[in-house]
Amino acid sequence: MAVSPDTIKAWLLDLQDRIVKGLEEVDGKAFLRDEWTRDAKDGGLGGGGISRLVEEGNVIERGGVNFSHVTGASLPPSAAASRPELAGRAWEAMGVSLVIHPRNPYAPTVHMNVRYFVATAEGQEPVWWFGGGMDLTPYYGFEEDAVHFHQTCFDALEPFGADLHERFKKWCDEYFYIKHRKEARGVGGIFFDDFNALPLEQSFAMTKSVGDSFLLAYLPVLNRRKDIAYGERERDFQLYRRGRYVEFNLVLDRGTHFGLQSGGRTEAILMSMPPLVKWRYDWHPEEGTPEARLYTDFLVHRDWLAA
Amino acid sequence: MAVSPDTIKAWLLDLQDRIVKGLEEVDGKAFLRDEWTRDAKDGGLGGGGISRLVEEGNVIERGGVNFSHVTGASLPPSAAASRPELAGRAWEAMGVSLVIHPRNPYAPTVHMNVRYFVATAEGQEPVWWFGGGMDLTPYYGFEEDAVHFHQTCFDALEPFGADLHERFKKWCDEYFYIKHRKEARGVGGIFFDDFNALPLEQSFAMTKSVGDSFLLAYLPVLNRRKDIAYGERERDFQLYRRGRYVEFNLVLDRGTHFGLQSGGRTEAILMSMPPLVKWRYDWHPEEGTPEARLYTDFLVHRDWLAA
Numbered sequence: 001m002a003v004s005p006d007t008i009k010a011w012l013l014d015l016q017d018r019i020v021k022g023l024e025e026v027d028g029k030a031f032l033r034d035e036w037t038r039d040a041k042d043g044g045l046g047g048g049g050i051s052r053l054v055e056e057g058n059v060i061e062r063g064g065v066n067f068s069h070v071t072g073a074s075l076p077p078s079a080a081a082s083r084p085e086l087a088g089r090a091w092e093a094m095g096v097s098l099v100i101h102p103r104n105p106y107a108p109t110v111h112m113n114v115r116y117f118v119a120t121a122e123g124q125e126p127v128w129w130f131g132g133g134m135d136l137t138p139y140y141g142f143e144e145d146a147v148h149f150h151q152t153c154f155d156a157l158e159p160f161g162a163d164l165h166e167r168f169k170k171w172c173d174e175y176f177y178i179k180h181r182k183e184a185r186g187v188g189g190i191f192f193d194d195f196n197a198l199p200l201e202q203s204f205a206m207t208k209s210v211g212d213s214f215l216l217a218y219l220p221v222l223n224r225r226k227d228i229a230y231g232e233r234e235r236d237f238q239l240y241r242r243g244r245y246v247e248f249n250l251v252l253d254r255g256t257h258f259g260l261q262s263g264g265r266t267e268a269i270l271m272s273m274p275p276l277v278k279w280r281y282d283w284h285p286e287e288g289t290p291e292a293r294l295y296t297d298f299l300v301h302r303d304w305l306a307a
Numbered sequence: 308m309a310v311s312p313d314t315i316k317a318w319l320l321d322l323q324d325r326i327v328k329g330l331e332e333v334d335g336k337a338f339l340r341d342e343w344t345r346d347a348k349d350g351g352l353g354g355g356g357i358s359r360l361v362e363e364g365n366v367i368e369r370g371g372v373n374f375s376h377v378t379g380a381s382l383p384p385s386a387a388a389s390r391p392e393l394a395g396r397a398w399e400a401m402g403v404s405l406v407i408h409p410r411n412p413y414a415p416t417v418h419m420n421v422r423y424f425v426a427t428a429e430g431q432e433p434v435w436w437f438g439g440g441m442d443l444t445p446y447y448g449f450e451e452d453a454v455h456f457h458q459t460c461f462d463a464l465e466p467f468g469a470d471l472h473e474r475f476k477k478w479c480d481e482y483f484y485i486k487h488r489k490e491a492r493g494v495g496g497i498f499f500d501d502f503n504a505l506p507l508e509q510s511f512a513m514t515k516s517v518g519d520s521f522l523l524a525y526l527p528v529l530n531r532r533k534d535i536a537y538g539e540r541e542r543d544f545q546l547y548r549r550g551r552y553v554e555f556n557l558v559l560d561r562g563t564h565f566g567l568q569s570g571g572r573t574e575a576i577l578m579s580m581p582p583l584v585k586w587r588y589d590w591h592p593e594e595g596t597p598e599a600r601l602y603t604d605f606l607v608h609r610d611w612l613a614a
Binding site: 053239 | 586
């Protein structure tokens with residue numbers, strides 16, 4: 001069966017639906033649906049998308065699961081930095097991207113993204129690749145959760161190559177590193193980009209496997225943590241740590257920067273922002289507390305599947 | 308009288324002291340003092356600074372007035388983009404930078420910065436310049452406040468050149484523009500960089516005039532607004548609008564990016580972050596409300612001194 005952009009798009013739309021349904025079942029509150037289109041003008045972006053989001057849910061304080069499909073007449077050199085030969089080509093990008101911020105401080109924030117990109121030119125082979133991954137950002141660490149999340153990522157990739165998980169796990173650790181804090185954003189997961197090492201059909205199958213694993217990776221964790229009793233101390237720590245999420249996404253995340261600079265839909269892109277965030281000067285947890293253990297035992301690069 | 312780096316440094320330290328005292332008098336809570344030094348290593352930054360800050364004050368919810376003086380053995384090409392001939396030179400930068408976030412939503416956030424930069428090379432004339440400015444970010448707009456703030460900026464610059472205020476006001480409007488929101492960050496003020504159009508002594512005098520005007524520009528505004536009664540609605544709007552401040556500083560501000568990337572002191576740089584911030588999807592104020600008037604009447608480029 002040949003894989004066409006339509007095949008990929010149909011899967012992405014279905015994936016968005018399934019993920020939203022899975023999250024709605026846990027939350028009990030329906031996600032909003034916002035469909036948008038944008039005309040291409042002056043060589044800018046054209047296309048559209050479907051934003052699905054929930055705020056003030058029963059479990060999810062703020063979260064979005066966005067589909068977008070955008071096209072451009074001429075790839076800007078900045079977007080083709082690693083492949084300068086593609087500058088000026090027509091291009092097409094589609095993907096699903098999500099960030100979920102639960103209210104309960106014991107339930108981790110999660111991010112997942114799968115995307116397909118293709119650049120075309122008259123009389124030349126199209127150049128395509130896939131990208132994506134998922135990563136988990138706890139406020140209070142649980143080894144069980146980190147192991148389950150990483151194991152699910154491992155299982156998703158394993159059929160497509162023995163070395164993939166190790167490479168994509170390391171890539172994730174490197175990508176989601178907050179340099180100015182010298183801290184990992186969370187306990188990691190997997191990340192890949194520019195992936196076309198396998199033929200189109202298998203590369204797509206691998207990406208599908210990652211996307212289709214998201215609910216398996218996250219829902220058991222969310223269900224285990226969403227109803228744990230907490231107080232002001234835990235809430236306060238969560239709001240403080242959410243500041244790191246903001247710092248990563250706004251200072252360092254290439255996807256966020258590319259989206260905002262290329263005239264993407266700001267409100268959809270910034271669905272990754274937490275609903276409520278605190279900053280506090282030079283704060284450090286006391287040794288021996290659960291908050292300190294987050295830093296020492298979880299926000300470090302660890303082989304979670306070694307045990 | 309010759310102006311030396313020591314002269315400039317002495318003024319900056321005195322300015323920091325005076326501003327902190329002025330703010331402490333209004334707030335009633337003493338600012339903390341954090342002195343730091345950093346060894347230059349591997350051609351990186353050396354130097355130090357004094358952070359002065361307050362959190363949970365009576366008037367100021369979070370604010371910092373930072374002095375720093377850093378030196379480098381070799382100016383990185385990225386920092387010398389507009390003057391490539393300076394790459395590789397030894398350099399020295401010093402300045403005072405402040406951001407004040409009052410608790411009362413009727414009291415505006417303010418930012419001020421003055422800085423001196425010099426690049427030296429054996430056997431060549433040193434290349435120096437000044438930069439700085441101040442700008443006001445209200446949550447609820449008051450024409451009286453905007454006019455007073457701009458008038459004080461005008462008065463500070465007027466002795467040094469008839470066209471300076473108009474240029475620096477426009478520069479401020481352009482610099483503090485949140486492109487992905489198509490919104491001004493606030494009501495503006497003045498901004499200048501790479502300034503050496505006047506001889507050193509006069510350029511310094513102009514920069515001094517700007518720094519020395521800060522309390523004159525801000526304290527009357529703060530005093531007028533700090534005790535106005537407000538409720539949940541105003542507080543909520545303030546927290547939402549503070550998100551724009553975060554977006555500007557983390558996505559767009561060159562100073563913040565340069566500081567974080569060059570290994571500056573993260574906690575001092577991120578004193579600009581508000582203490583508590585909200586994000587909410589695609590929110591717009593109802594027409595005819597004071598919140599709507601902020602957008603239509605204040606977050607636009609206006610000639611505040613025209614009336």
